[in-house]
Amino acid sequence: MAVLKTQGLTLAVAATYGTTATISAFTNANPGVMTLGTGHGITTGDIFEITSGWTRANKQVRRASTVATNDVTVEGLNTSSTTDYPAGEGVGSIREIVTWTSITGLRPNPTSGGGGFVEAETTEITDSQQIFTPILAARNQLNFSFHWDPSVAWFETVLALADAGTVVPFRITLPSGRKQYGSATIGLNPSFNSENGIATGTLSLNGAGRIANYGT
Numbered sequence: 001m002a003v004l005k006t007q008g009l010t011l012a013v014a015a016t017y018g019t020t021a022t023i024s025a026f027t028n029a030n031p032g033v034m035t036l037g038t039g040h041g042i043t044t045g046d047i048f049e050i051t052s053g054w055t056r057a058n059k060q061v062r063r064a065s066t067v068a069t070n071d072v073t074v075e076g077l078n079t080s081s082t083t084d085y086p087a088g089e090g091v092g093s094i095r096e097i098v099t100w101t102s103i104t105g106l107r108p109n110p111t112s113g114g115g116g117f118v119e120a121e122t123t124e125i126t127d128s129q130q131i132f133t134p135i136l137a138a139r140n141q142l143n144f145s146f147h148w149d150p151s152v153a154w155f156e157t158v159l160a161l162a163d164a165g166t167v168v169p170f171r172i173t174l175p176s177g178r179k180q181y182g183s184a185t186i187g188l189n190p191s192f193n194s195e196n197g198i199a200t201g202t203l204s205l206n207g208a209g210r211i212a213n214y215g216t
Contacts, residue, residue: 006110008175011103011144013158013168013186014049018096023052026090031065032057032079034072034094042072042096049169049183050074050209052092054085059209061097061169061181076212097169101154105147107200114140114207140182140207142172148192148201158203162188167208182211 021040027033036042044067052058057077065075079085117134124131149155161168165185172180187204194200 002176004178005175007108009106009110010173011106012100012171012173013103013161014097014170015099015101015157016097018098020093020095023050023090023092023094026052026054026057026079026085026092028080028082028085028087030078030080032074032077032085032090034074034090036070036072036094038070040070040072040094042094043067046096047169047171047181048094048096050092050094053089054079056084056210057090058092059167059183060212061171061183061209062212063181063214076214100171101157103144103146103154103158103203104152105149107145107147110142110144112140112142114138140211142184142205142207144203144205145195146201146203148199150190158186159188159190162186170205177216179214179216180211181214182207183209 019041021042022037023034024037025035042048042064044064046064048062048064050057050060050062057079060077062077063075064072066073079090116138118136118138119132120135122131122133167183167185169181169183182205184205184207187206189202192199192201
């Protein structure tokens with residue numbers, strides 16, 4: 001088991017996008033392969049956000065592992081289950097992420113939440129204890145504290161995304177080179193807290209799609 005340091009990680013959100021390309025077919029395979037429209041512009045290693053009729057794939061941010069003309073293999077996305085990914089229903093579109101906005105001034109020890117289940121109580125009168133049934137996976141949430149300074153380059157841009165409730169792709173890079181991609185709405189309070197006499201702020205990423213983890 002590797003021990004991965006978080007001290008020195010970087011966080012960025014999508015800044016500019018390439019052309020949107022149509023997904024005309026999406027295979028049930030491990031990994032899944034998309035057929036894109038002619039002139040899609042995706043090359044091996046490109047990062048893109050998926051909009052798909054498959055709810056499990058929708059809003060995922062993924063990487064192209066191979067490209068053969070219009071067929072793009074989606075690295076790490078296992079779509080082989082026709083129960084989770086009904087055949088023929090994965091069509092939609094992608095948009096390439098071209099540039100990123102780095103979030104600077106982050107403080108140590110970010111926190112995360114979610115990953116469990118939203119449950120419904122299904123206790124019956126004959127039960128001797130409460131019974132809960134998992135219904136939906138709870139969304140992931142990542143929380144970062146930062147040195148509050150509204151004059152930094154990213155602040156107003158990210159605040160506008162937060163105010164609009166826009167779902168935006170994000171990228172976390174650990175010092176080891178491991179990367180985590182996802183999409184989220186952003187929570188950002190324009191005011192500050194005071195910690196030991198230092199002005200700090202809090203930025204939250206409220207997950208909108210499943211997170212993808214890549215070794216590099």
